[in-house]
Amino acid sequence: MSRNPSVLITGASGEIGHELIAHLTAGDAARQVVTLDLNPLQPELAAKVRQQFVGSILDTQLLERIIAEYEVDRVYHLAALLSTRSEFSPALAHKVNVEGALNLLEFAQKQGESHGRPVVFFYPSSIAAFGLPDLATKAAAGKVKEDDFNVPTTMYGANKLYCEHLGRYYSRHYKQLAAETLSGKVDFRCLRFPGLISAETVPSGGTSDYAPEMIHAAASGKPYDCFVRPDTRIPFMAMPDAVTAILRLMSAPREKLTRSVYNVGAFAPSAAEFETVVRAAFPMATLGTKVDTKRQGIVDSWPADVDDSTARRDWGHAPKYDFATSFHDYLMPSIRKRYGG
Numbered sequence: 474m475s476r477n478p479s480v481l482i483t484g485a486s487g488e489i490g491h492e493l494i495a496h497l498t499a500g501d502a503a504r505q506v507v508t509l510d511l512n513p514l515q516p517e518l519a520a521k522v523r524q525q526f527v528g529s530i531l532d533t534q535l536l537e538r539i540i541a542e543y544e545v546d547r548v549y550h551l552a553a554l555l556s557t558r559s560e561f562s563p564a565l566a567h568k569v570n571v572e573g574a575l576n577l578l579e580f581a582q583k584q585g586e587s588h589g590r591p592v593v594f595f596y597p598s599s600i601a602a603f604g605l606p607d608l609a610t611k612a613a614a615g616k617v618k619e620d621d622f623n624v625p626t627t628m629y630g631a632n633k634l635y636c637e638h639l640g641r642y643y644s645r646h647y648k649q650l651a652a653e654t655l656s657g658k659v660d661f662r663c664l665r666f667p668g669l670i671s672a673e674t675v676p677s678g679g680t681s682d683y684a685p686e687m688i689h690a691a692a693s694g695k696p697y698d699c700f701v702r703p704d705t706r707i708p709f710m711a712m713p714d715a716v717t718a719i720l721r722l723m724s725a726p727r728e729k730l731t732r733s734v735y736n737v738g739a740f741a742p743s744a745a746e747f748e749t750v751v752r753a754a755f756p757m758a759t760l761g762t763k764v765d766t767k768r769q770g771i772v773d774s775w776p777a778d779v780d781d782s783t784a785r786r787d788w789g790h791a792p793k794y795d796f797a798t799s800f801h802d803y804l805m806p807s808i809r810k811r812y813g814g
């Protein structure tokens with residue numbers, strides 16, 4: 474039983490978890506990290522963490538066991554089914570994305586009541602929480618603010634938007650009719666991520682996956698047909714900037730934060746602009762377009778870009794990589810090493 478302040482990361486074997494573990498376990502600020510995922514961590518990551526639990530966020534007995542063994546004061550709840558997979562299994566998506574998040578918020582509440590300190594809780598929302606009604610409105614809207622167009626068209630987007638409200642409830646209104654004040658034990662902090670691009674992992678089950686899929690396919694010499702139109706435009710971010718944004722938000726003084734949920738952006742190229750830079754990097758790549766009209770409809774409902782001025786003002790969001798440097802300085806060195814060439 475370890476009563477040292479610990480960090481719990483759910484979905485730790487996923488894209489964001491992969492990079493987050495490396496940051497949280499490095500240097501003098503290293504924290505004791507405990508992970509929970511359906512899939513075991515890769516050995517090099519497993520070696521960095523205090524303990525990995527292989528199991529489900531729906532297993533409340535397992536969560537009770539973690540509460541009994543660890544004193545958690547930070548939760549990074551990354552486990553989720555992404556947008557495309559959620560559309561094929563909407564009831565399962567609700568269980569995992571909503572009931573799972575509720576389980577972790579209850580976990581954090583119990584921990585906060587037990588050790589008396591607020592549990593800082595990170596929750597990754599998504600541009601999928603937005604719903605633009607048509608392409609003309611999307612084009613006219615440009616950079617969308619957090620509170621505009623909150624009408625998601627996917628189960629995943631509805632899950633994300635509702636969990637944003639759940640988190641705000643636990644932070645500010647939890648059991649508001651109880652005799653004693655029980656709210657405030659969870660310090661809920663949330664980022665609405667754009668599409669994320671990692672050099673280390675290829676996402677699965679997302680609808681923004683066309684960009685990372687194109688890059689990794691070209692680098693590995695595989696033909697790839699992009700499933701959205703060339704003019705399709707949504708915001709993206711390099712994975713290192715996503716992790717930096719998480720760490721900056723989580724370490725910001727609570728009094729600096731004017732909201733629980735923040736937009737964060739970096740660059741917003743069209744699919745055609747992605748293809749141009751991929752072709753320039755991999756001239757032999759076999760790239761085409763084969764529009765999946767249903768997945769296209771999802772991406773068309775997402776904003777062309779986001780207004781992240783509040784994040785920049787409140788806690789210093791400042792992505793290191795723009796479109797060009799994300800490709801040339803971040804992706805290409807790692808991808809060439811990974812695939813050779």
Ligand code: AKB
Nearest residue numbers: 555556599679680681
């Ligand atoms: C997805 O495509 O579902 C995710 C997202 C944009 O949240 N990458």
